[in-house]
Every structure is written in structure tokens, then in C-alpha cells.
């Protein structure tokens with residue numbers, strides 16, 4: 001008999017609304033055993049709600065991969081992967097070989113992230129259940145990308161929390177080069193898949209980089225928290241007159257230099273600053289600098305709800321200083337990738353920042369991740385990136 005989790009009475013509502021997360025507190029009892037990590041989920045009366053994979057050592061004890069009668073097997077997962085591929089055919093812009101191919105719950109593949117960089121697929125299996133489901137998802141990925149190398153990046157807090165290995169694994173293909181090349185709207189970028197942040201690049205900012213490229217002509221551009229400099233590369237491609245890339249990580253700035261060079265841009269024109277962004281901004285404000293386009297894209301200050309207050313102070317400080325640097329008519333693209341900070345809260349934080357900067361600011365438009373990072377309406381937690389375009393009149 002397959003493993004069955006039977007829920008407590010009245011604890012089936014979220015799952016009936018297709019939310020795939022099952023917490024231990026909702027489970028009344030277990031029956032049977034699970035050699036492959038899969039489980040059936042049933043309500044208190046014994047009716048089947050769906051099937052999923054277990055993360056036995058997590059309070060989020062299972063994620064549902066289906067809500068119907070049918071089996072969760074290779075053909076079923078293959079059809080879902082096929083739909084993920086079909087979406088990217090629709091939404092990935094031309095001359096773009098770097099994009100998110102699978103966005104976990106947003107693509108109905110819980111805990112599974114797959115980023116494509118040209119001929120390399122970088123996978124994150126964020127939970128034990130996702131890892132146990134590998135025999136279902138890996139063959140279909142390989143069927144769509146038979147020549148691709150596939151690596152699984154494992155240094156993730158969620159994996160550590162579940163006691164899983166945090167050493168990266170090669171699942172298919174050749175050993176990777178130190179830099180993996182790919183295209184984004186015709187610009188050339190290099191991902192540092194092995195040592196870099198995330199899966200090697202911040203693919204989620206693609207549409208916002210386009211925005212910067214479109215607005216950069218003749219502007220002095222200050223790219224705070226630049227990582228590998230992608231916003232700055234877009235700015236120079238759009239005709240920026242001056243560019244500074246600021247990040248605390250020297251390896252990130254080395255990669256930024258390489259990204260400029262890959263596009264035939266003169267890296268000697270660029271000011272690379274390895275510094276704490278808060279200190280760097282304060283120094284620039286004290287020096288009376290003025291910029292025409294500033295990007296602030298800090299790391300997620302809030303990963304959990306408990307962090308929200310402290311995180312808001314961080315976002316406020318960064319953007320207060322950034323606003324002070326804006327020349328009249330200057331633009332600020334203020335980003336937050338903190339899931340627990342809702343767009344409305346982020347807007348309040350930006351309001352406080354502009355009050356404290358004693359500078360009124362206009363909100364021109366609100367943006368997020370591209371459509372290769374879809375959010376399931378069933379799982380709104382999947383939406384995390386906010387990018388507000390502001391202007392000093």
C-alpha cells in the first residue's frame with residue numbers, strides 16, 4: 001500500500017483550493033510506506049485529494065504534485081515540463097538564451113527551479129521531495145534539451161534545513177566552463193554557475209534591464225548592488241554617458257568587467273567600486289554627486305516575516321540616499337526581491353524614503369519579474385520581485 005497521509009477534519013481547505021503545501025499540523029495519521037518518497041493525500045473521510053512528495057524532516061511535510069485521480073508518473077510530469085517549455089517559447093524575447101525554464105510552484109513543479117544558460121541547465125531541487133522526484137523530471141528535461149549539460153546547485157538554506165547534501169552535482173553532460181555564455185536580448189553575458197550567486201545570474205531582472213536600457217541614453221547611471229553588472233551593461237548599450245557599478249563582492253565586479261568586454265564596451269570607462277553600498281551612497285551624498293538614473297537592487301533583506309521591520313529600514317535607508325543623489329528629472333529604479341514585503345508595503349517604504357530625503361518623487365510604473373517567472377494564482381507566495389520606477393521632478 002502506498003504511503004497515505006490522512007488529514008485532520010476541516011484541514012483540507014487549502015489543498016482543495018489547489019495550494020500544494022501540506023504542513024504537519026494538518027496531518028492526522030499516516031498509513032503504509034513510501035519507497036520512492038511519494039504519498040497520497042486524503043481528507044478525514046478518506047477521499048483522495050491528490051498526490052505529492054514528502055519532505056519528512058520539514059514542517060512542510062509534503063508538496064502536492066497533482067490534485068486529481070491520475071498518477072504522478074513520468075508521462076504526467078513530462079506533460080507539465082512540456083507546458084513550461086511551451087510558455088517560454090511564447091514569452092522569451094528574441095536573441096535570448098538565458099531564462100528561467102521552470103519556476104517551481106509557478107509551473108506546478110513544487111520546489112523545482114531550472115534556469116537555462118545556452119547549452120547548460122542549472123537545477124535547484126529545494127526540498128527532499130523535489131529531489132526524490134528527480135526520476136520524473138530529469139528525463140523530460142533531457143528529452144527537450146538532449147545536448148545540454150545539467151548541473152544541480154545544492155548550497156541552499158532550505159536543503160541544509162532538511163539535512164540534504166549541499167554539494168553541487170553534475171546530472172548530465174560535460175564539466176562546465178568557468179563562465180557559461182548566453183544571450184539576453186542580443187547582449188552577451190557570462191554566468192558563473194559554479195561560484196556565482198543564485199544559479200549564476202539574476203534572470204528575473206531581464207525586463208527591468210530592458211527598461212534601464214531604454215531610458216539610459218545620455219544619462220549618468222549608478223548601479224548599486226550591481227552583482228555581475230548586468231543593469232550597467234544594459235545602460236551602456238542604451239547610451240549611458242557615465243556608469244558606476246557598486247557591489248561589496250570583488251568577484252562579482254570582475255565578472256561585471258568581463259560582461260562589458262563581452263559586449264565590446266570599454267570597461268575603462270566604468271567606475272567599479274567594491275564597497276558597502278550604504279557607505280558608498282553616504283559618501284556620494286556628502287560629496288554632492290548627482291546622477292540621472294540610479295538602480296538599487298539589494299539582496300533580499302527579508303527572507304521571513306520576522307525580518308520585515310528591519311528589512312524595511314534597510315530599503316528605506318538605501319532609497320533615501322539614492323533619492324538624494326537624483327538630479328532634477330532623474331530616475332530611480334528601486335527593487336526589492338523580498339517575498340514577505342508586499343508591493344503596497346514597498347511603496348510605503350519608498351514614500352518614507354522620499355519624505356526623509358525631503359524630495360518629492362513620482363511613481364512612473366511598477367514592474368516585477370518576467371513572464372518566465374510565472375506566479376500561480378493558487379500560490380501567490382511565488383511573487384517576490386518588485387521594481388518601482390520613480391522620478392524626481
Ligand code: SAH
Nearest residue numbers: 202225226227247248249276277297298299
Ligand atoms: N542587480 C543585480 C543583482 C543584485 S543581487 C543583477 O541584476 O544582476 C545583490 C547584490 O548585492 C549581490 O551581488 C551582493 O554581493 C551585493 N551586496 C550584498 N550586500 C551588500 C552591501 N552591503 N553593499 C554592497 N553590495 C552588497
